[in-house]
Every structure is written in C-alpha cells, then in structure tokens.
Amino acid sequence: MDNPSVVVKMNKSYTILISLIVALGGFLLGFxxxxxxxxxxxxxxxxxxxxAMLGFAVGCVIFGAMAGNLxxxxxxxxxxxxxxxxxVAALFAISATWSALATGYTEFIVARIIGGIGIGGAILIAPIYIAEIAPPKLRGSLVSFNQLNIVIGISVAYFSNYFLVNHGSESWRWMLGVEAIPAVIYFLALFTVPRSPRWLILRLNQVKLARKILMRIGGEEYAEFTIAEIQRGQARKETKGKLSDLFDRKYATIMTIALGIAFFQQITGINAIFYYAPTIFEQAGGSTDASFLQAIVVGLTNLAFxxxxxxxxxxxGRKPLLLIGTGAMTVALLLATLAFGRATYDFDRESxxxxxxxxxxxxLRALEGRSFDSQSALFAEVKPMLSEAEFLDFQRNQISGVIRINAVLVLVAILLYVAAFAISLGPVMWTLISEIFPGKIKGIAISVVGFFNSLVSFTVTQVFPWELTQLGPTATFAIYALLSFLAILFVYRYVIETKGKTLEEVEQALIRS
Structure with missing residues (x-):
C-alpha cells in the first residue's frame, strides 16, 4: 500500500485462500x-x-486458447x-469428459477446442482477479501462485499419465477424463470467493459491497483507503487505447520487444517438448513406461527451476536471466542434435x-545385418519395402527398436533445455510485457501479444509431428537450436533491463518522442 499512514489489519489467510482457489485455473491450464x-x-x-491430423489434434487446444484470449x-x-x-471451470470439465468419451475425430477436436477456450480465459482472468483482490504488499507473491500452479499442473499431468498408461487398451481416455475431477472442484470452489471489489466499483458502482469485501481482507481503514484510490483513478482515467495506437511510431520499440519475446518464447519449441515428451524419449529408444517416467522428471525440473x-x-534482473536461459537452451538443443546425429539404426535379430x-x-528381415548412419538413409531404404500405412507406423512407433543412441545425453539435453526455459523465457516474458506497456495501451497490447504468442505456439505444435517423421529428430532439434541462438541475439540487441525502474522510467526509456 502506498500510504504509510494506513494501518492494515491484514487477514492474510483469507486473502491467500482466495488466491489459491482462483489459481487452480492455472493448475487446470497446465494439466x-x-x-x-x-x-x-x-x-x-x-x-x-x-x-497433419495429429498435429491439429494436439495443437487445436491453442487454437481455442486464442479465441479465449479474445x-x-x-x-x-x-x-x-x-x-x-x-x-472457464465448466469448460474444462466439459472438455475433459467429452474428450475422454469421443468416438470420432471431429468431436474430439471440438472437445479439445472447448478446453482451449478455457485455457485462454484462465491465463488472462485468474491473474487479473488475484491482482485486484490482493493488497499491494502481497500482490507479487499472490499473482505468482498462478504461474506456479501452471507448472504444478504440468507435473501432475505427467504423473497421472505414467500411472494410467497401462490402464487398458484405451488408457488415453482415462488420461484425458481424469481432468474433470479438479475441474469440478474448481467450479464449486469458485462460488465461495467474492467478486472483485475493483470491478464492483468501476462497473456497477456497488461501493457498499466492495467495502465489505475489502474490510474482510484488510480492515476498515484499508477498505476506505482502497476505495478512495479506485475512485480517484476512475476520475482521472485517460482515454482508452485503441488497436490502431499500437502502430504509432512512438511505440515501435516497445512492440518490437514484446512481439519478439513472444515469438521466441514459443518458436524455440517448448510446447513441442511438453506435448510430445514421451514421443521424443521413445524416439530415443526408450520403452513406453520409461518414456512416461522421464516425462515426469521433465515436469519436476520445470517446477524446480x-x-x-x-x-x-x-x-x-530480467535481461541477465533471458541471456543465461537462451544461451543454455541453445547448448541443450545442440546436445540433442548431436545425440540424434550420432545415432545409428541397426537391423539385427534382437531389434x-x-x-x-x-x-x-x-x-524388414531382408535388412538383417545392415546398419544406417542417418535416419534419412534408413527411410530411403525402408520406404519402398512397405505400404504407406506400414511405413508411417514404422516412422512413428517401430523406429525406437532399431535406433542405437546415447539416451542419457538425450535426457540431459531435454532437462537442461526445460530448466533453462523455466528460468528465462517462461516466466520472464509475461513479467516483461506487463512492465513495458504504458497504461493507455496495456490492455489491448497484452491481448494482441498474447494472441500472437498463442498463434506461434499453435504453429509449432502443428508442425512438430511432421518434422519428426519427415525431417527426423536431428534436423528438428538443429532448427530449434538455430532459433534459440537467434533469441540470444535478439535479447542482447533489443531487450532493456527493467529491474529497479519505475514504470514511468521504463516508459520514458522506450517511447519515442
């Protein structure tokens, strides 16, 4: 709180409880x-x-998220x-249940898109609500609950998949359906939280109800001070920014930084790793159970970092974390490229x-005794021998039996990549773009940047299965390594440090006169 004369009798447990309930939206998003x-x-x-169908089935959730953002x-x-x-909670529950029960590709896609709309709503509204309900001194830590819950949701999803993978021939139904349980809990728990006092005052002018909520959070003096601040801000509220304002030359540097960071956060392949982790580990020769177990380790690494x-x-600071993280990501992706590039494909009796x-x-017994140094050479030999369906199955599922690769190096590379992302592009992007936009355009600008970020993410997840089967993992990881290196150059050249600066100082440094 900015006024030191106001003594706050903080009900921290109540405020934390509200924030934890709302942050369950982040858990469902990650899961x-x-x-x-x-x-x-x-x-x-x-x-x-x-x-193409698989890429869309996985990536369509991001397509829905873009609609949810808007x-x-x-x-x-x-x-x-x-x-x-x-x-949002209802959408998550509907999506989980319908996805688990789907019998046709189209209805499966529709169910996944419904969940994506929930994701788009949760990632935007949960932090806004927590920021509006939290006292200033607690706001940073309480808002961070949402990001933390996203990461926890990802980890729990990997654990859940591991324990359900052998649950019958259609275990995927259980994997997708189990999400309905936390979604229903979230739906019911939300009825216990109050409405945002800021929204009550600004939208409905219900000062009396807002005062009651604020008094429970911080006492009478805090409630009166906060209401006065909200009303004072309402009185001096400047003209709302328009989409066309984003193309004003004075915002060129800000938009370059925001769109660039949003682009590199996704184009370097993080969602491909999260969405296809077991597939990658199976491509490295692991068994199904081992691949799911390694995915759990990926989730825990993400949480820790x-x-x-x-x-x-x-x-x-923001910029040092970004430089350290993107540098380590580049090294990790080069290690993965090296591991797959040095792999051989051997046809012996065992394989x-x-x-x-x-x-x-x-x-394929006609190839017994032969060995191939590259996946492209292997596929060129195998493709004429099999039908189209058999060859596709070989590319996706059977190749893990003949590959000889340093699987430990692949695991180390993926864990280093995830750890590096988790300390840099993951959390820093949203912090940075919340700081660099002036108040006038902040709302519309963050929506546009969020939409662009989701669009890039959708493209990556759509293309990744095709890259694995058509280009092979060596070329795929090499492309991501190059993009990660370009991210280092972008951060070094364009991103400014915002640590310790007021928003006015950041605005003055970035806006062209």
Missing part, C-alpha cells in the same frame, strides 16, 4: 496443456490420424471476473524381433 502428451499414441491409433477480457469487464472464471526464477527475477506387426517384421 490440460500437458496431459495430451501421454495420449498421443493412443489417439493416433484410435482415430487413424495422419501427421473473448475473456471483454466478458470479464461486462459480467465480472468471478463469473468468467466459473464459466520456475521456483528458482521467482527468487532471481527481482535480484538478478527385428521388437517390431510388432508380423508383416512388417518379416518384410
């Missing part, structure tokens, strides 16, 4: 984003998907944050016996 990784193989077989803000302003969050980032972001379809196995 929904990562749970599909375990279902990839099952849905591919059940719905007879091509690479809808959630205006709806939250009109109907209130609480009502929109309740609708997100906690580290929360500790370092205000002490070390041939691992190929499940009898017809494919017998056909």
């Amino acid at each position: 929904d984003s990562a749970v599909i990784s375990g279902a990839v193989k099952g849905i591919t077989v059940y719905f007879a998907m091509t690479d 809808l959630a803000g205006p709806m939250a302003d009109r109907f209130g944050r609480k009502k929109v969050l309740i609708a 997100t906690l580290l980032a929360i500790r370092l972001i205000d002490s070390l 041939l016996d691992k190929i499940a379809p009898v017809e494919t196995r017998e056909t």
Whole structure:
C-alpha cells in the first residue's frame, strides 16, 4: 500500500485462500496443456490420424486458447471476473469428459477446442482477479501462485499419465477424463470467493459491497483507503487505447520487444517438448513406461527451476536471466542434435524381433545385418519395402527398436533445455510485457501479444509431428537450436533491463518522442 499512514489489519489467510482457489485455473491450464502428451499414441491409433491430423489434434487446444484470449477480457469487464472464471471451470470439465468419451475425430477436436477456450480465459482472468483482490504488499507473491500452479499442473499431468498408461487398451481416455475431477472442484470452489471489489466499483458502482469485501481482507481503514484510490483513478482515467495506437511510431520499440519475446518464447519449441515428451524419449529408444517416467522428471525440473526464477527475477534482473536461459537452451538443443546425429539404426535379430506387426517384421528381415548412419538413409531404404500405412507406423512407433543412441545425453539435453526455459523465457516474458506497456495501451497490447504468442505456439505444435517423421529428430532439434541462438541475439540487441525502474522510467526509456 502506498500510504504509510494506513494501518492494515491484514487477514492474510483469507486473502491467500482466495488466491489459491482462483489459481487452480492455472493448475487446470497446465494439466490440460500437458496431459495430451501421454495420449498421443493412443489417439493416433484410435482415430487413424495422419501427421497433419495429429498435429491439429494436439495443437487445436491453442487454437481455442486464442479465441479465449479474445473473448475473456471483454466478458470479464461486462459480467465480472468471478463469473468468467466459473464459466472457464465448466469448460474444462466439459472438455475433459467429452474428450475422454469421443468416438470420432471431429468431436474430439471440438472437445479439445472447448478446453482451449478455457485455457485462454484462465491465463488472462485468474491473474487479473488475484491482482485486484490482493493488497499491494502481497500482490507479487499472490499473482505468482498462478504461474506456479501452471507448472504444478504440468507435473501432475505427467504423473497421472505414467500411472494410467497401462490402464487398458484405451488408457488415453482415462488420461484425458481424469481432468474433470479438479475441474469440478474448481467450479464449486469458485462460488465461495467474492467478486472483485475493483470491478464492483468501476462497473456497477456497488461501493457498499466492495467495502465489505475489502474490510474482510484488510480492515476498515484499508477498505476506505482502497476505495478512495479506485475512485480517484476512475476520475482521472485517460482515454482508452485503441488497436490502431499500437502502430504509432512512438511505440515501435516497445512492440518490437514484446512481439519478439513472444515469438521466441514459443518458436524455440517448448510446447513441442511438453506435448510430445514421451514421443521424443521413445524416439530415443526408450520403452513406453520409461518414456512416461522421464516425462515426469521433465515436469519436476520445470517446477524446480520456475521456483528458482521467482527468487532471481527481482535480484538478478530480467535481461541477465533471458541471456543465461537462451544461451543454455541453445547448448541443450545442440546436445540433442548431436545425440540424434550420432545415432545409428541397426537391423539385427534382437531389434527385428521388437517390431510388432508380423508383416512388417518379416518384410524388414531382408535388412538383417545392415546398419544406417542417418535416419534419412534408413527411410530411403525402408520406404519402398512397405505400404504407406506400414511405413508411417514404422516412422512413428517401430523406429525406437532399431535406433542405437546415447539416451542419457538425450535426457540431459531435454532437462537442461526445460530448466533453462523455466528460468528465462517462461516466466520472464509475461513479467516483461506487463512492465513495458504504458497504461493507455496495456490492455489491448497484452491481448494482441498474447494472441500472437498463442498463434506461434499453435504453429509449432502443428508442425512438430511432421518434422519428426519427415525431417527426423536431428534436423528438428538443429532448427530449434538455430532459433534459440537467434533469441540470444535478439535479447542482447533489443531487450532493456527493467529491474529497479519505475514504470514511468521504463516508459520514458522506450517511447519515442
């Protein structure tokens, strides 16, 4: 609180409880984003998907998130944050249940998009609500609950997939359906939280009800001071920014930084890793169980280094974290490239016996005793020997039986990559863009940048299955390594340090006169 004369009798436990309940939206967001990784193989077989169909089935949730980004803000302003969050919880529950019960590809896609709309709403409205309900001295830590819950949701999804992977021939249904349980809990718990006092005053002019909520948070004197601040801000409120304002030359540097960071956060492949982690580890020769277990380690690494980032972001600074993180990401992706590039593909009796379809196995026995140094050479030899369906199955599922690779190096590379992302581009991007935009355009600008970020993420997840099967993992990781290196150059050239600066100082440094 800015006025030192106001003595706050803070009800911290109540405020923390409200924030934890609302932050469950972040948990569902993370869970929904990562749970599909375990279902990839099952849905591919059940719905007879091509690479393009699989990419869309995984990535369509981001397509829905883009719609949620655009809808959630205006709806939250009109109907209130609480009502929109309740609708978000309902969307998560519907999506989980319908995805688990789907019998056709189209209805599966529709169910996934519904969940994506929930994601788009949760990522935008949950932090806004917490920021509006929290006292200034607690706001930073309480808002961080949402990011922390996203990471926890990702980790729990990996654990859930691991324990459900052998739960029958259609275990993917259980993996997707279990999300309905926390979604229903979230839906019911939201009815216990109050409406945003700021929204009550600014939208409905219900000062009496807002005062009652604020008194429970910080006492009478805090409530009166906060109401006065809200009303004072309402009186001096400047003209609302328009979309066209973003193209004003004076905002060129700000938009370059924001759109550039949003681009590199996703184009370097983080969601491809999260969504397809078990697939990558199976490509490295791991068994299904081992691949799911390694995905759990990925989730826990993400959680640990997100906690580290929360500790370092205000002490070390935004730009140093970004440079350290993108540098380590580049090294990690080069290690993955090296591991797959040095792999060989050997056809001996043991590896041939691992190929499940009898017809494919017998056909490929003609290659017994041969070894290939690259995946492209392997595919050039194998493709004429198999039907189109058999070759696609070999690319996706059977290749893990013949590959000889340093699997430990692959695991180390992926863990280093995730750790580096978790201390840099992951949490820093949203902090940075919340600081660099002036108040006049902040709302519309963050919505546009968020939409662009989701669009890039959708593109990456859509293309990744095609890259793995058509280009191979070596070329795929090499491309991501190059993009990560370009991210280092971008951060060094364009990003400014905002640590310790007031928002006015940041604005003065970035806006052209």
